[in-house]
Amino acid sequence: MHAETFTVDEVKAVYLLNFTSYITWPEDEFSDPVAPFKYCLFKEGSPIREPMTEALRGESVGEHNIQFKIISLISAVKDCQVLYIDKEQSAHAKNILQELADTAVLTVSDQPGFAKAGGGIELYTQAGRVKLLINVKKVDEARLTMSSKLLRVAELINDADIGNEPW
């Protein structure tokens, strides 16, 4: 083993994969037991695309093989289990979140203030490290079950903050 230096995007891509270890999706979201587990990237042109492709290749969540897809239309975001919204696409974030209200889609973004704005998990960088900010309420509303282990390593935000986002 030797230490390798990873880019921030690569780290983020691995984090995205790792979430599946600590978050459980309701089984009824899947049409059948072997239906693919969909990772979505909004949208094309995002620099994380390559690292994600790399990280998710050949992986699965339980019986569900992971499927990675890039979507550009907001209307298509519902058909995902995990949706990553690149910070370049912050303009669409609000729309997307509205679109996804009450859906079992975990939204992740590296856009600052994403969690406060009603996103699921916000990835932010502190001292060269990628950190987690989780909007617990939002995730609960999406009927996703988070492991306490995940909660323990993340920063959490309360209800009260929601809506106070400038955007």
Next chain:
Amino acid sequence: MVILKNSSIQQKIIAIVMVINLLIVLIVLTSLGFKDWQSKRENLTASLRALSETIGINSGAALVFGDKETAAEILQTLASNVDVESAHIFDNQSSLFVVYQRGTLTSENTSTDNSMKYLADVDTHKKGQFFIDDYLLIIEPIWLKDRLVGYISVKGSTQRIKNAIQDSIVFMCMMLLVAFFMTFFLASWLQKIISKPIAKLHESIQKVSDHKDYSLRVDPGGKDELGQLSKAFNSMIEQVQLRDRALEDAKNLAEEANQSKSQFLANMSHEIRTPMNGIFGMSELLANTHLNAKQTRYVKIVRNSASSLLSIINDILDFSKIEVGKLDLESINFDLSEVLSETIELFSETAESKKIELIHKVPSALPNLLIGDPVRLRQILINLLGNALKFTEKGKVEFFVSVHEESNEHAVLRFSIQDTGIGIAKDKLDSIFDAFTQADETTTRRFGGTGLGLAISNHLIGLMGGGLSVKSTLGKGAEFSFELPFSKQTQRPAEKPRKHGVAQVDTVLAGTHEESVTKVILLAEDNPVNQDVAKDMLEQIGHQVDIANNGVEALEMIQNRQYDIVLMDIHMPKMDGIEASHKIRKLEMKLGVHTPIIALTANAMSGDRERFIAEGMDGYLSKPFTKLALAKVLQGKYGLMLDKGTDVNLVNEKATALDEKVLVHLMEQYNGTRRVKLNKLITIYLTSANELIDRLKQAAKLSEIIVIGENAHRLKLSSEKLAALLLSAKCRSLESLCETGKPSNDELLSAIVDIEEEYVRVQRALESILDQPE
């Protein structure tokens, strides 16, 4: 083991028990300790592993999401476990993620290399655990789903285990010590179960062997091996006891058998002597009847044969006495020169008739007055000289006596008899002293003899303190020699007037005068032949004889008539001689008289004389007896007639003053032309004896005891030479009277009168020889 070899069984048992026990205790304690140590390690491993796993699971998220703070927090929970020294979490690239160090909490630490070192060895699918020095290193991969996301390493200290082990070693030693003492005391106590019966057994055995008491038995105790041993011992000593008893019985049987043998010999002696008495007596009586020359020769042969037979019987008796150790030697004063000359004279005739030169050399300085057993010495010399003459066909027989050693009190004399006879083969030399052995069987056929003579002589010499030795070359003769120690007689009488060899005078035996007072004699004897013999002899001497057939008759008869003397056979029916004597003595006690009782016995075993005297008798006469012996007894010479005395003579029955045997020799020695020499000798003797008796009388008046002794001695010697043995004996008793103590004048006078009276008889007898025609 060598040390234990000589220690007691107790010590051995204790040692064995202790060694075994301590070994077991050591093994048990060691294995328990090892087990304890192992389980402690396992426990430590298990607990650390559990911790590692928990932390691995819990820290997975922190690792995955790079949350070092949380990871550190999680590691901090290890603080509750005192064994945990440090812990590290590495990511899947083996880069250190977070560190926990006891006491300090740092995110970066230098001491990561240890864990790093072992990371490579950890199989990601297995668990890694390493005991390094004083600590245990657990390395556990951290999985997220089936993805390796990192490692956790926990370093636990084994110090506590070590301390615990040290404690258990101390505890073990203490337990060992306790076990040592407990074992020692228990073993010392319990070994008695084994050692005590052994000690008891040993004690019993000791008792048996100390007291030689084989009737003792050991209490077997239990049924174990020791019980078996005790039983075996018991049966063994029972066997010993039985065998002892058997041996005792056998010994008693053997002793009884030996007793029977002795008794048998005594009986034989008696049984043989009784008919011998008849043969002797009757042939003696027959010889005095009118016989022609042929008849005289026959009678002589009968008597000679009887004489030989008797001497053989005497040899056998001597030998049987030797065998039972009953041959006792006398220790009396005697004159060696007498013994020597008598012996030589005995053989001079034989030597002459065989034309053999008989040479004897005796130094003049020979100590003659010695103390010892003259009869036995004579017997030895007669045997050796007899053999020498017997086995020599031609040549000479030399007899030497010399002084080997001499002091004031003692003398050791050397006797040597050499012949030029057939000699003895070298290989027979050793066995000739054995009983019943002659050099070879042809010798026996050629020369006769019982083969007992040498054995008896050898034994007698041994008894006297000497040793008989023999040198011989086959065909060239033999030399028998021996040395004997003697004590000298303390008082030395005057110089001996005696010369060896007798003046050669020819003479012819004449009848001697009978000097007799008729005595009334009671003869108690059951055997008719013996009755006849004794009655005839007594009547020939001129006595009256009454015969009692047994003790009862004798007792009756003595009450009816006054007897001068009683001749009492010992073995008689109804009442034996001893009982009869007893009763007679009882009877006489009341009357205040004492009739001399003379025992007649064929019972010639030693000690008889004392027994008869003790029974109240006055003397005894051994059967067969000669008329002379009988005559002497009747003259009151009981003591002289003891034992022996059965040589055959051709003497006139009236020659009581002169000894038949010596007289016969004289007559034979001086027969023919030499008769003149004998006459001369007698004349000289008669003259000197008269003189000596006058001197005795004179000296007695002056109480010159020494002079009396000297003259008595001279008369004794010269009288003896001419067969006047009674006179000689009287002189001897006078001589010893003078030598021992201070005799009263009366004693001396009566002795001298006695001598004079006897001399008168001797004189008459000798004169009758002088008067006799040639």
